[in-house]
Amino acid sequence: MVPKRNRRRRGNGRPREGIQLRTPVPLAATERTGTVGTGTVRWRVHVGGLMRSAPYVTDGTVYVTGRGVCAVDAADGSIRWTNADAGGTGSPTVAGDTVYAAGWRELFALDAADGRPRWRRRMRWISRSRPVVANGLVHYINAGRYLRTVDAATGRRRWRAKYQGRGWGMESAPVLADGILYAASKDGIVWAFDPATGKVRWxxxxYSQSPATPLLHDGTLYVGGGLGPHVRALDAATGALRWHMMVDSVGSVGTTPAISGNTLYVGCQDHRLWALNATTGAIRWRVSTDGPIGSSPVVADGTVYFGSDDGHLWAISAENGRVRWKVKTGGPVMSSPVVADGVVYVGSGDGYLYAIEASPAPGGPLP
Structure with a gap:
């Protein structure tokens, strides 16, 4: 199908080695609040769908999945092109001049300039995660039992590895860093593969159902518990447990953590964002919203940005959790935000992509 062009502009587990923590913290000592301002929206554009995917920003263009894959001008929000056949569920990724997106039983490679398909590959299952592209290979996961790798130029299969059993829950996205491809299976196992061959390294x-997409930082792999209130830190080279924290909550941690300095930020379905010591897992503080947090946080210039099912994008101090401002959208914010050139891009359940000033205070300068 020839892409549609739109020129209209519109503004449980047994004990393991490592540190085991469950630290009740008095509410008064950890809940952070402050004078809440309203952030500044530069523009918003309707791209349709529930907007669960995270945007991808590069070279002045925001690529996002709504009702298909859209390319949006980062400066003014005008839609450059839309491919209604591609995507639909998973977040897009860009490598060179090609956009890769997995969705309704197909994996697409699209021309970044006009959205025309370069190749498409059939899948038996729906994918809701972002593909990883590096060294001429595309690594992706869908609701089936395999981690799959195809040639980035042709879409032909290179290898596949059975890494999870049958089960239910959301799949996490693969993560590639330092020459290792990581994947967390729905049945609670973290795998490390050789990305070129699919050989298992460890x-x-x-012990969690549907672990969240891991975060790798400075030799440590941080994994949210998915359907449980757990956060674990593993040695990225060996998989050995470094620490395990069960947050003082009955909620589930289904988001990818963010890190700044020695603080780990984790969103939870208990309506709170938790700040943990990245070395030990000890709780530093927590901040409450008015809805479950299914949006992975991002840290930029001393501010943590994340969405909540209460319909807001939140901006809080990375140092102490004080709320700086929030922006109300027309639906739950399940999309993970992206910060680029002083702007936060985030999708909402109302079908709009928002561009919001990334200022510590409304109208204030960046630090």
Whole structure:
């Protein structure tokens, strides 16, 4: 199908080695609040769908999945092109001049300039995660039992690895860093693969159903518990457990953590964002919203940005959790935000992509 062009502009587990923590913290000592301002919206554009995917920003263009894959001008929000056949569920990624997106039983490679398909590959299952592209390979996961790798130029299969059993829950996205491809299975095992061959380097159970997409930082792999209130830190080279924190909550941690300095930020379905010591897992503080947090946080210039099912994008101090401002959208914010050139791009359940000033205070300068 030839892409549609739109020129209209519109503004459980057994004990393991490592540190085991469950630290009740008095509410008064950890809940952070402050004078809440309203952030400044530069523009918003309707791209349709529930907007669960995270945008991808590069070279002045925001690529996002709504009702299909859209390319949006980062400066003014005008839609450059839309491919209604591609995407639909998973977040897009860009490598060179090609956009890769997985969705309704197909994996697409699109021309970044006009959205025309370069190739498409059939899948038996729906994918809701972002593909990873590096060294001429595309690594992706869908609701089936395999981690799959195809040639980035042709879409032909290079290898596949069975890494999870049958089960239910959301799949996490693969993560590639330092020459290792990581994947967390729905049955609670974190795997490390050679990205060129699919050979298993190590695997480690984390005793969680549907673990979240991991974060790798400075030799440590941080994994949210998915359907449980757990956060674990693993040695990225060996999979050995470094620490395990069960936050003082009955909610589930289904988001990818963010890190700044020695603080780890984790969103939870208990309506709170938790700040943990990245070395030990000890709780530093927490901040409450008015809805579950299914949006992975991002840290930029001393501010943590994340969405909540209460319909807001939140901006809080990375140092102490004080709320700086929030922006109300027309639906739950399940999309993970992206910060680029002083702007936060985030999708909402109302079908709009928002561009919001990334200022610590409304109208204030960046630090």
């Amino acid at each position: 695997k480690e159970p984390v």
